[in-house]
Amino acid sequence: MTRRQYIELLQSETSGGKITDEVRLNYRLMGAFLDIGREMAITMYAEKKGGAPAQLYQTTYPMFKNDTQEDDCNTIFAMPGPVVQIDQATSSISYIGGESGMDPYIRSSDRSSFANQMQHWLMSSIASKRPVSLYIPEFNYIVINKTPGNLPKRIMVTGIFAYPTDVPEYNPDIDNYPITNEIFSIAKDYIYRTSIAEMMTKIPDIISNGTDDMSIMQKQRGR
Secondary structure (H helix, E strand, O other), X not given: OOHHHHHHHHHHHHOOOOOOHHHHHOHHHHHHHHHHHHHHHHHHHHHHHOOOXXXXXXXXXXXXXXXXXXXXXXXXXXXXXOEOEEEOOEXXXXXXXXXXXXXXXXXXXXXXXXXXXXXXHHHOOOOOOOOEEEEEOOOOEEEEEOOOOOOOOOOEEEEOEOOHHHOOOOOOOOOOOOOXXXXXXXXXXXXXXXXXXXXXXXXXXXXXXXXXXXXXXXXHOOO
């Protein structure tokens, strides 16, 4: 199912099975609720099951920007959006490496291990050294370290993105929304158990009131 189909399913259940014009107007907001619920559901699912289904992962090619480069030993790639954090120490990134998908880089979990691995890497006499990578969630970018003059300018990343539409390769109109039935059920339950549910029921009134206010203003201006 596409993202729109999942949103319409949420809209239908929220409005008692009727999708009115007012309900359709809040498509973007309902999409945000869906993404929030999905992210929370993935975290809860992964904590219970010890991992996440393959259907949730998306592949992208982070952007290389010359103006963000800091030195000749590192390459910085800007991620299109944040990835889901399974817990405080674990991101949902499953692959960082060459764009073929068959060349994984050495992964570091934090800045300290990145520095230690780089020290070991620099002292190594192995000719075919693999780059060392680090994902920094607070800045949402990936740092790659390799021999100066031989820094990669295109990499591939596979992970679970918090907002699937952030990924340029994803087409929400035709691609399946990265979720499973079980996780959608958890997400829906989370949405209905939190304050999001109250917000959802108020949206049609807010939209209707806003439309009425606009009509009054237009009449007062003689339009």
